[in-house]
Amino acid sequence: MEIINVFDTRIPWGTSAHHIATRFKDLGVEGATNGVKMLFVEIAPGGRIMLHAHGAEVFFVLEGQGRFTIEHEEADILPGDRIIVPRGHIQGVTNTGDAPLRLLAVQPPSGWRFLFWHVRALLRRLWR
Template sequence: MTSLSATPVQSRAAPATVHLLGTLVTFRALAADTEGAFSLVEALTAPGQGTPPHLQRDDAEAFYVLEGEFEFMLAGTTARSGPGAFHYVPRGVPHGFRNPGDVPARMLIINLPGGLHENFFREAGDPVADGSVFPPMTAPDIPRLVAAAGRYGIEMLPPA
């Protein structure tokens, strides 16, 4: 009989959240929790907000929509997706997303392997105390965003 073991992960009473480009990113499972296999975040995106086109050279990304609607830009195509939709984006594939609705939309984002995007979110985003309340929108710090992206294998692309 094969024996399986699991590493218990301590629950986080108050998981860390950062605000980046109109999205509240709450860290649910860190690379340290998964032996580096993946990172899991919950993303709450304000109406009209999202990420510009980009690609990741060193990690793949998967999206699972929980609430609301997202418009995904995937390798030159656009898809509107509601609750239950799943999109997998391999390394090197241009993509982005935005919330086209008039209410916040929520999804889970998995990055494989873990750590790269997790660190990018921490460097490029601004910490917030409450992961359910959007801070006032201000102009993004583009130089900081681009510098952090470059450190973690993310290439920002021109709008499609």
């Protein structure tokens, strides 16, 4: 069993070129989850994740408020909201509140990671 606490100071904060006033903690990829990645994202008031596209992603709003964009659709988001971004769709989010916007992002494997985890699972089934 592996338990990770996002408030553990040993887990470093990261940044990205398409994040403004935003930081994240990579909670790792667990082999038992077939390559699913999780990120704890914190966007400062007025900060944003610029429009970009990659594999599918699911967001869960933990705290704060914001405005989420997927392709040409925009919607206000609040704690408790779940947002699904289909693979390859353009996405972005802006913190519209006065407090940090905190999100949990879950990314299933895509591209080579998707292929790797499926080939690995197939080989494990064959070797049993």
